[in-house]
Amino acid sequence: MSEALVGLHAKDDEPSRARPGSAARIEDDAxxxxxxxxxxxxxxxxxxxxxxxxxxxxVDQVESAHELGCAPxxxxxxxxxxxxxxxxxxxxxxNLGSWDEVRDAVAVLLRELTANCRSAALAAxxxxxxxxxxxxxxxxxxxxxxxxxxxxxxxxxxxxxxIAALVSATLGRARPDDREPERPDAPxxxxxxxxxxxxxxxxxxxxxxxxxxxxxxPSWRRGLLALLALLVLAGMVWxxxxxxxxxxxxxxxxxxxxxxxxxxxxxxxxxxxPAPDAASPPVEPGATEPGPLPIDLPGEAGPIRQMTxxxxxxxxxxxxxxxxxxxVAVDPAANVGAVTWNVTVYDxxxxxxxxxxDITVPVPPGAQETYGVGRVDLPPxxxxxxxxxxxxxxxxxxxxxxxxxxxxxxxxGGSRDGG
Numbered sequence: 429m430s431e432a433l434v435g436l437h438a439k440d441d442e443p444s445r446a447r448p449g450s451a452a453r454i455e456d457d458a459x460x461x462x463x464x465x466x467x468x469x470x471x472x473x474x475x476x477x478x479x480x481x482x483x484x485x486x487v488d489q490v491e492s493a494h495e496l497g498c499a500p501x502x503x504x505x506x507x508x509x510x511x512x513x514x515x516x517x518x519x520x521x522x523n524l525g526s527w528d529e530v531r532d533a534v535a536v537l538l539r540e541l542t543a544n545c546r547s548a549a550l551a552a553x554x555x556x557x558x559x560x561x562x563x564x565x566x567x568x569x570x571x572x573x574x575x576x577x578x579x580x581x582x583x584x585x586x587x588x589x590x591i592a593a594l595v596s597a598t599l600g601r602a603r604p605d606d607r608e609p610e611r612p613d614a615p616x617x618x619x620x621x622x623x624x625x626x627x628x629x630x631x632x633x634x635x636x637x638x639x640x641x642x643x644x645x646p647s648w649r650r651g652l653l654a655l656l657a658l659l660v661l662a663g664m665v666w667x668x669x670x671x672x673x674x675x676x677x678x679x680x681x682x683x684x685x686x687x688x689x690x691x692x693x694x695x696x697x698x699x700x701x702p703a704p705d706a707a708s709p710p711v712e713p714g715a716t717e718p719g720p721l722p723i724d725l726p727g728e729a730g731p732i733r734q735m736t737x738x739x740x741x742x743x744x745x746x747x748x749x750x751x752x753x754x755x756v757a758v759d760p761a762a763n764v765g766a767v768t769w770n771v772t773v774y775d776x777x778x779x780x781x782x783x784x785x786d787i788t789v790p791v792p793p794g795a796q797e798t799y800g801v802g803r804v805d806l807p808p809x810x811x812x813x814x815x816x817x818x819x820x821x822x823x824x825x826x827x828x829x830x831x832x833x834x835x836x837x838x839x840x841g842g843s844r845d846g847g
Contacts, residue, residue, distance in 0.1 A: 514588030730822030
């Protein structure tokens, strides 16, 4: 019987020391020589628990060998084997070299083991533990703690049996003891019935469906569908002669247009009558055109560059209030502070001007324009005009707005000559 201290044999004069909970000595008589690890990894895909158990075997043997001061001869090829009992062993003899070389060789072996695992997360964690290790002992401790979470202590034996089954399958022979343990929670089969029965063993009571026993009522959905089908069929029968006549007439027209009975002439269409012009308001006999406005003020004066007046709420009508928006452009360098203006109403027939209340709007320093809204009550009249007239800082006026905008006339006796 050959002895292996977790695959590595200790010297004859040193006692065997192993990690508690690991197999310090493996008896090869029960497990057999096994196969190289490389052959097993080339054929089988390990589960995370199986890979973790084999990784634990590697690090335990490396740690024990370091305590005994003997490095393994090699970690490649047939030097690393998996026995038929599911244990990983490393062949003894010789010396691989320095412990730094041992650490690098062990890292390569561990990466090959975890790369074959079905869990990429386990391989990543083991790779991180290898990167943090500076010598074989630290590497063994970090990797052992990393893979310890992949299996429970009570699952080690069952995991090794599965590894042993993989080894036996690779060798081409089945293991008689590779049967899974029976589940303790599996229910027991019911005991056979005892006692006498009048029915024979092969007799079973007849089974009948419940709808065989009573008459089923007709479904209203089927009746509705049948009614709809009848209506569609009746419509098709009613429309078929007319459709067939139109189809035959169109076909004859297409094949022999000279003898067709269809009238292919288009009736002339008369153009629509011209729209009447908008009726102009009746002109009172003796009415005259309004005269010019008596506005002598310029549109630009002093710091005022321009004044513009627009209707704020649409066109205005005589005899009603009128809102006017006034925009005043000023010289920004003048710093006028404020602009005062009013809305003046002109009667174009009599020439009378009625200025409204003064409105003062502030002008911020450096501003180029300002605006305000003024309201004035328009008097009755047939030809009026409104304009914005400024009083400070200079006298200027906007272009007038006419009320009404066009077709304004002065009644007889209401012109300037008559007034």
